[in-house]
Amino acid sequence: MKNFSFVILNFALLLGGIAAATAQERAGKIEFSDSNVLSGVISLTPGTELKIQAGPSVRVLAFDRVQEIWFTPEKEEMERAWRFKEAGQTAKEFFGDPYPVRHLATTVTLGDGEKISGHLYTTVLYVTDGDNVQKIILLAKQRGKEGDTMPSLVYPQRIYFGDKATVATATVKLKLSGLGPKPEVVAITRGALVQLEAKPSGGPGEFSMPSPLGKEFFLAVKSGQRMQVGWPKASDEKIVTLVQSALTNSEDFFDHRQVLGAVEDTTNSEIYSLVFAIRKGKTYGTSDQTWRLELYRWKLDDDRRVMLAGQDYFFRGTTPKNQPPPPVELSEKLWNLHQNGDVWSDNGQ
Numbered sequence: 001m002k003n004f005s006f007v008i009l010n011f012a013l014l015l016g017g018i019a020a021a022t023a024q025e026r027a028g029k030i031e032f033s034d035s036n037v038l039s040g041v042i043s044l045t046p047g048t049e050l051k052i053q054a055g056p057s058v059r060v061l062a063f064d065r066v067q068e069i070w071f072t073p074e075k076e077e078m079e080r081a082w083r084f085k086e087a088g089q090t091a092k093e094f095f096g097d098p099y100p101v102r103h104l105a106t107t108v109t110l111g112d113g114e115k116i117s118g119h120l121y122t123t124v125l126y127v128t129d130g131d132n133v134q135k136i137i138l139l140a141k142q143r144g145k146e147g148d149t150m151p152s153l154v155y156p157q158r159i160y161f162g163d164k165a166t167v168a169t170a171t172v173k174l175k176l177s178g179l180g181p182k183p184e185v186v187a188i189t190r191g192a193l194v195q196l197e198a199k200p201s202g203g204p205g206e207f208s209m210p211s212p213l214g215k216e217f218f219l220a221v222k223s224g225q226r227m228q229v230g231w232p233k234a235s236d237e238k239i240v241t242l243v244q245s246a247l248t249n250s251e252d253f254f255d256h257r258q259v260l261g262a263v264e265d266t267t268n269s270e271i272y273s274l275v276f277a278i279r280k281g282k283t284y285g286t287s288d289q290t291w292r293l294e295l296y297r298w299k300l301d302d303d304r305r306v307m308l309a310g311q312d313y314f315f316r317g318t319t320p321k322n323q324p325p326p327p328v329e330l331s332e333k334l335w336n337l338h339q340n341g342d343v344w345s346d347n348g349q
Helices: 239-250
Strands: 008-012 025-032 037-044 051-056 057-061 066-084 092-110 115-120 123-129 132-138 140-144 156-161 171-175 184-189 195-200 206-210 217-223 226-230 256-266 270-278 290-300 306-319 328-331 339-341 343-345
Touching: 025 123, 037 217, 051 092, 057 115, 115 156, 123 343, 184 306, 195 306, 226 306, 239 256, 239 270, 239 290, 239 306, 256 328, 270 306, 270 328
Parallel strands: 171 343, 226 328
Antiparallel strands: 008 132, 025 037, 025 156, 037 123, 051 057, 051 115, 066 092, 066 156, 092 115, 092 140, 123 132, 171 206, 184 195, 184 217, 195 206, 217 226, 256 270, 270 290, 290 306, 339 343
């Protein structure tokens, strides 16, 4: 995910039509390291968003919050292809001409002046100028061809927008009712599946949470051994069966996974599934059973086949062997949250 390069492809708008379908587009310019400048209406691929790895955390940024993006070389070196001289030996032999490799750091400036530095995840931009659309793919690493020089490996130095970026609040408030003692509240955004942990604030049932930045989110609450997840209680059994079958064909640490619910996002051809995963087999050093309450995102193709596009989890823990795992309740109240400004409520208060 941290490969970084860029590619520009010209194609006719009447053949592509992609930029016109995007929900977010803004006039701006892209300046390149060879002094060329590309101007037009800049947009993202539909259904995608800007993500940047900033230290240990991943920030997901609404497109209209970004004022400009700077790229600076973090590491540059000339490399050559190589192979081991003999199987099982560490000695290498190099061949071919050197080629340039460049790693780039990214700094994003938001509308409120906040700067976020790190590495931008793979991002596809479209720049529209009249009937022409140019596609720019941003990765985290550039690799040239043999014989190329470092200056010939052109990269975007700066992307900036002509309009004023939106200033959004850094936090939102949650007001929830009917919670048990010492509740833990976690949200996961749609799309990028970014985990947001809520902290108690104010009175009972009041929490402060990092802003989902315009994204809808799934909400879960844990109090003692009781877990509730905002989810429609009526699930499409065909979709549940489809996801359960896909999980059967995949392997990881957990040897038992139950699909508790699945909802289809027809707009983006995606499925979100709530899964309880547990390790029932023997684990070295302990007889406890490790579990996680997970959220999966699947891409759905025209033939109704699914491909895993991402996953994260709400809660995790352990259960003594031969003891039942903690129960999970699907809560329509937490599913149907109401937003009033920066406050999200289940209308129980």
